[in-house]
Amino acid sequence: MPVAARGSLAEALSLRGIRLTRQRRLLLEVLDNAPGHLNARELLQAARRTDPTIDRATVYRTLHLLKTSGLVDELDLLHLEGEEHYYERRRTGDHVHLGCPQCGTISEFETDLVTKLAQEVHRREGFTATGVRIEVRGTCKACGEAQAR
Amino acid sequence: MPVAARGSLAEALSLRGIRLTRQRRLLLEVLDNAPGHLNARELLQAARRTDPTIDRATVYRTLHLLKTSGLVDELDLLHLEGEEHYYERRRTGDHVHLGCPQCGTISEFETDLVTKLAQEVHRREGFTATGVRIEVRGTCKACGEAQAR
DNA sequence: CTGTGAATGCAACTGAGTCGCAACTACGAG
DNA sequence: CTCGTAGTTGCGACTCAGTTGCATTCACAG
Ligand SMILES: [Mn+2]
Ligand SMILES: [Mn+2]
Ligand SMILES: [Zn+2]
Ligand SMILES: [Zn+2]
Numbered sequence: 001m002p003v004a005a006r007g008s009l010a011e012a013l014s015l016r017g018i019r020l021t022r023q024r025r026l027l028l029e030v031l032d033n034a035p036g037h038l039n040a041r042e043l044l045q046a047a048r049r050t051d052p053t054i055d056r057a058t059v060y061r062t063l064h065l066l067k068t069s070g071l072v073d074e075l076d077l078l079h080l081e082g083e084e085h086y087y088e089r090r091r092t093g094d095h096v097h098l099g100c101p102q103c104g105t106i107s108e109f110e111t112d113l114v115t116k117l118a119q120e121v122h123r124r125e126g127f128t129a130t131g132v133r134i135e136v137r138g139t140c141k142a143c144g145e146a147q148a149r
Numbered sequence: 150m151p152v153a154a155r156g157s158l159a160e161a162l163s164l165r166g167i168r169l170t171r172q173r174r175l176l177l178e179v180l181d182n183a184p185g186h187l188n189a190r191e192l193l194q195a196a197r198r199t200d201p202t203i204d205r206a207t208v209y210r211t212l213h214l215l216k217t218s219g220l221v222d223e224l225d226l227l228h229l230e231g232e233e234h235y236y237e238r239r240r241t242g243d244h245v246h247l248g249c250p251q252c253g254t255i256s257e258f259e260t261d262l263v264t265k266l267a268q269e270v271h272r273r274e275g276f277t278a279t280g281v282r283i284e285v286r287g288t289c290k291a292c293g294e295a296q297a298r
Numbered sequence: 299c300t301g302t303g304a305a306t307g308c309a310a311c312t313g314a315g316t317c318g319c320a321a322c323t324a325c326g327a328g
Numbered sequence: 329c330t331c332g333t334a335g336t337t338g339c340g341a342c343t344c345a346g347t348t349g350c351a352t353t354c355a356c357a358g
Contacts, residue, residue, distance in 0.1 A: 019324055021336065040314075055338045060315060076225055078282065079234075083314070083346070096266070098276050109270060117245070117262050117283065125258060126290030127247050133227060134266065134283045141275030168355055170305065189345075204307045209346060232315070232345075 016069055023047075023054055027062050028071070031089050037075060037106060039084035063087060070130075077106055078137045094132070100140035107140065165218055172196075172203055176211050177220070180238050186224060186255060188233035212236060219279075226255055227286045243281070249289035256289065 013020050030046045031038065038046065044059045066072035066087075075086045080099045094114035098107045118129040139147070162169050179195045180187065187195065193208045215221035215236075224235045229248045243263035247256045267278040288296070 019335065021324070023337075053338075056314095057316075057339080058337060061336085074228070078280070079223070085228075085314095096270075098270065098274065098278075100276075107274075107276075109274060109276075111266065111269060113262055113266050113269065117260065117285070120260060120262065121245075121247060121258055121285060121287075125247065125256075126293065127249075127256075127258075127285070127287055128293055129247075129285050129287040131227070131286040132283070133285075134281070136266070136270060136276070136278050136282075137280040138270075138276055138278040144275065144277055168304065170355070172306070202307075205345090206308080206347075207306060210305080234345095 013069075018065065018069065023051070023058050024062055024065075026051055026054065027059065028066070028089070031072065031087060037077065037086035037088055039086050041084065043087065073131070073133070075133065075135065078135050080104060080106075080137070096134040096136060098136045098138065098140070100143055101137065102143045103140060105140055109136075162218070167214065167218065172200070172207050173211055173214075175200055175203065176208065177215070177238070180221065180236060186226065186235035186237055188235050190233070192236065222280070222282070224282065224284065227284050229253065229255075229286070245283040245285060247285045247287065247289070249292055250286065251292045252289060254289055258285075 013024070018024075026047050027043065030043060030050075034043075034046065040056075040059055040063065043063075044054070044056055047054050047059070063072065063074075067074055071090055072087050073090050075088065075097060076084075077086055077097055077099050080101050081104065093110050094112070096109045096111055096114065098109055099105070100107075114132050114134060117134075118132055121127045121129055162173070167173075175196050176192065179192060179199075183192075183195070189205075189208055189212065192212075193203070193205055196203050196208070212221065212223075216223055220239055221236050222239050224237065224246060225233075226235055226246055226248050229250050230253065242259050243261070245258045245260055245263065247258055248254070249256075263281050263283060266283075267281055270276045270278055
């Protein structure tokens with residue numbers, strides 16, 4: 001991962017008075033390089049491939065920290081399978097998650113409706129949103145076409 | 150609760166080949182009359198006030214049934230407190246949940262953006278939504294005003 | 299009324315997430 | 329570049345939401 005990203009990460013953390021430990025750096029790196037969405041168990045497994053001594057408790061404590069710092073978002077993807085939660089680095093563009101129970105696929109969908117919703121909630125209710133989570137369950141295109149026959 | 154509602158409930162269930170047992174009727178009644186959002190433990194407690202013999206396993210099995218039948222929605226309210234999930238009867242008007250971590254209040258917000266999102270997802274992605282869950286975390290009006298001083 | 303498959307209660311189990319504590323370490327003051 | 333210390337980690341025990349197998353009970357079609 002680019003040096004710039006590392007720099008800004010250390011910055012982002014120290015700005016908040018958070019120490020940049022070996023474990024925290026590793027966990028963020030794993031999240032950055034993960035192809036999809038990881039749950040806590042998968043995150044631990046992946047991190048252990050680099051540092052076999054890292055502990056489950058550290059993963060949970062770090063996730064809590066990163067969530068409240070706004071660096072990571074927690075999803076449950078409508079619990080399509082199991083009770084776990086999933087984690088992803090917070091990005092700039094807002095996106096929504098689409099889950100298809102038939103094939104188990106989670107896809108992402110960018111839309112400005114997230115921002116629109118935050119604005120509407122503020123205008124009509126005086127509520128200042130700090131985080132919006134939108135999860136959609138349904139039939140994906142592929143499953144829909146397969147069903148049509 | 151109106152007889153009509155009861156009738157349509159029995160209908161709704163038997164249409165799907167679901168037996169209307171004493172326990173299922175009770176759990177739906179408790180959900181209907183609940184002031185706010187209940188988690189599984191609270192639902193069990195409330196139901197036990199009427200039928201002390203009802204079991205935890207029945208609550209979970211029934212919730213699963215009602216969820217997959219589309220009669221009940223599961224929320225996690227962004228897990229403002231704890232890991233539990235919350236349940237509410239599905240209504241006609243779409244609504245969104247607003248959670249304020251500072252005062253712990255959950256409020257509801259009606260908006261047609263839910264429908265708009267479902268339409269946009271279908272148009273742009275070919276994804277047919279069967280359920281949309283939108284949860285917003287932030288500072289409520291009261292807490293915002295208190296903070297301004 | 300009766301028979302039967304579905305649903306329930308019970309009790310044991312699973313596994314995600316938490317917590318207290320002793321050892322360790324990031325990092326700022328000197 | 330030390331050193332001191334508050335913050336962090338690993339560990340192991342723990343909590344508690346949710347699940348499961350099985351014997352008993354019950355809804356409801358015939
Ligand atoms: Mn995502
Ligand atoms: Mn959840
Ligand atoms: Zn699909
Ligand atoms: Zn508030």
